[in-house]
Amino acid sequence: MAIEKAENQGNNMKLVLAFSGGLDTSYCVKYLSEQGYEVHSVIVNTGGFSKEELDEIAQKAEMLEVKQHSTIDETDNFYQKCLRFLIYGNVLRNNTYPLSVSAERVFQAIAIVEHAKAIGAKFIAHGSTGAGNDQVRFDLIFSILAPDISIITPIRDQRLSRQEEVAYLQAKGVDVNWEKAKYSINKGLWGTSVGGQETLTSNQSLPEEAYPSQLEEKSPKSVKLKFEEGELKGIDSQGFSNPVEAILKLQELAAPYAIGRDIHVGDTIIGIKGRVGFEAAAPLIIIKAHHLLEKHTLAKWQQYWKEQLANWYGMMLHEGQYLDPVMRDMEAFMEHSQKRVTGTVEVKLLPYRFELIGIESKYDLMASKYGQYGEMNLAWSGEDVKGFTKIFSNQNKIYHAYNDGEN
CATH class of the missing domain: 3.90.1260.10 (Argininosuccinate synthetase, chain A, domain 2)
Incomplete structure (x- = not known):
C-alpha cells in the first residue's frame, strides 16, 4: 500500500515515530520526512540502555534531521506492571524464551501513544516488517488507545529488505555500516533479541560475534x-x-x-513459525x-x-x-x-x-518435622501407608475388575 503524502492529509503533519536508532527506524525518518511529515522521534527505554547509549541514539535522530527527539523512561513502570509477574510465573515461552521483546513492546507502545496525544500528533509510525509479531503488538495497542490516530508503517507497506534500506540511506548521504546492519538487535531490561540471516534458517546458529556480550x-x-x-x-x-x-x-x-544465549523457535501471532536469537x-x-x-x-x-x-x-x-x-x-x-x-x-x-x-528459607516445606524423603517418616506409620494405598487404589481396582485388565 502506498503511503499518501502528508500534504494531502491536511494541515497537521505531525507524526510520532517509535525510534530505536537502528536501520529500520533510520530509514523511516528519512522516508517519512521526504513524504512531508513532521517527524518527532521517540525512544522508550524499558531498561538495558546506558545514558551514553541513549545520548548516542538522540544524536543519531538529530543527524537524521527529525523535528524533535524525546527519550521516555518506562523502566520502573515496566517492572511493576509486567516483569514481576513474569518472574512470579517463571514465564518462558516454549520453555526457552523469557519474552524479552514481547513484554517491552506493549509498554513502549502505550508510552508512544501517550506522547503522541500530548503533542497533538495525527500520525504514529513504527518500523516493523510485515512478517513479524511487533507489527501486531504496536497496531493493537495504538488502535485501542488512540483509534483516531493513523498508523504509518513504511517498512511493512513497501516490503523492504535490509539491503534496500541501506542502499536508500546511503543514497541520501547517511553512512550505514552493512556488516553491523546485518543483525537486528533489540535491547531491554529483560534481555536482548538478535535476528539475522541465520535465524531465517532452521539449521544455522548465530555466530559468536552477533551476541552483544562476549x-x-x-x-x-x-x-x-x-x-x-x-x-x-x-x-x-x-x-x-x-x-x-x-x-x-x-x-x-x-x-x-x-x-x-539461545535461539527461540515459536509460533508467531500471524501464524508462521519464527526463530530469534537472544x-x-x-x-x-x-x-x-x-x-x-x-x-x-x-x-x-x-x-x-x-x-x-x-x-x-x-x-x-x-x-x-x-x-x-x-x-x-x-x-x-x-x-x-x-x-x-x-x-x-x-x-x-x-x-x-x-x-x-x-x-x-524459613518457609522451606522440605525442612519439616514430618519426614525426610526416602529416609524417615515421622508423622505416620507403615500401617497408615498400607491403609491409605488400599483406599487410593480402589477406583482403578474396580475399573480393571470389570474390563478384563485392559487399560
Whole structure:
C-alpha cells in the first residue's frame, strides 16, 4: 500500500515515530520526512540502555534531521506492571524464551501513544516488517488507545529488505555500516533479541560475534540471590530497594560469562513459525532461581495452577493482549501466591551456563518435622501407608475388575 503524502492529509503533519536508532527506524525518518511529515522521534527505554547509549541514539535522530527527539523512561513502570509477574510465573515461552521483546513492546507502545496525544500528533509510525509479531503488538495497542490516530508503517507497506534500506540511506548521504546492519538487535531490561540471516534458517546458529556480550570471565563464581515475596531484593551482601537495580546488577555479574544465549523457535501471532536469537543472562538466572525457591515454599496445587495460568499469561502478553482485563485477574492470583516465596538461592556462574546450588528459607516445606524423603517418616506409620494405598487404589481396582485388565 502506498503511503499518501502528508500534504494531502491536511494541515497537521505531525507524526510520532517509535525510534530505536537502528536501520529500520533510520530509514523511516528519512522516508517519512521526504513524504512531508513532521517527524518527532521517540525512544522508550524499558531498561538495558546506558545514558551514553541513549545520548548516542538522540544524536543519531538529530543527524537524521527529525523535528524533535524525546527519550521516555518506562523502566520502573515496566517492572511493576509486567516483569514481576513474569518472574512470579517463571514465564518462558516454549520453555526457552523469557519474552524479552514481547513484554517491552506493549509498554513502549502505550508510552508512544501517550506522547503522541500530548503533542497533538495525527500520525504514529513504527518500523516493523510485515512478517513479524511487533507489527501486531504496536497496531493493537495504538488502535485501542488512540483509534483516531493513523498508523504509518513504511517498512511493512513497501516490503523492504535490509539491503534496500541501506542502499536508500546511503543514497541520501547517511553512512550505514552493512556488516553491523546485518543483525537486528533489540535491547531491554529483560534481555536482548538478535535476528539475522541465520535465524531465517532452521539449521544455522548465530555466530559468536552477533551476541552483544562476549565471554570475558572463565573463573566460576557463586552468588546468593535474596528473594522477598517473589521479588529479587538482594545479591550477596548488597540489598536493593528497587528490584530493577538488582536485575541490572545481576546482569553486570553474569554477562561476562556469556550466560543466557539461545535461539527461540515459536509460533508467531500471524501464524508462521519464527526463530530469534537472544541473550538474557539475568532473566534466565532469576526465573530458574525463583522457580527453585517456589518448589520448596509453595504447596502442590499452588504450583500446578500457577503454572497453567502463567503459561496462558505469557501467551497473551506475547500476542499483545496486555490490555485484556483477564490479565489483571491472573496477576492477582500470581501475586497472592508469592506471600511465602522468600529466601536465598545460591547460584554458580560458569562460562556459558549457570548451576542452581540450593536454597535457604524459613518457609522451606522440605525442612519439616514430618519426614525426610526416602529416609524417615515421622508423622505416620507403615500401617497408615498400607491403609491409605488400599483406599487410593480402589477406583482403578474396580475399573480393571470389570474390563478384563485392559487399560
